[in-house]
Amino acid sequence: MKILLVFQIIISIFLIISILLQQRGSGVSSIFGGEGGYYFKKRGIEKFLFFSTIFLSVAFIALSLLNFLK
Numbered sequence: 001m002k003i004l005l006v007f008q009i010i011i012s013i014f015l016i017i018s019i020l021l022q023q024r025g026s027g028v029s030s031i032f033g034g035e036g037g038y039y040f041k042k043r044g045i046e047k048f049l050f051f052s053t054i055f056l057s058v059a060f061i062a063l064s065l066l067n068f069l070k
Helices: 002-021 045-069
Strands: none
Touching: 002 045
């Protein structure tokens, strides 16, 4: 029971970090001083952050439901 709560807290921290690393309207390269060029595909770290955010949100919802049912 407590192990699910610990996993939920850890996943929530990673979810917050992955959401905060994504900038609206510009890429990760602008954080490090890169040009804010426009393109329509996510590449590299942006693609990883996008898919990890989806995975972490699904895992967070699943753990929330498991904690609710127990």
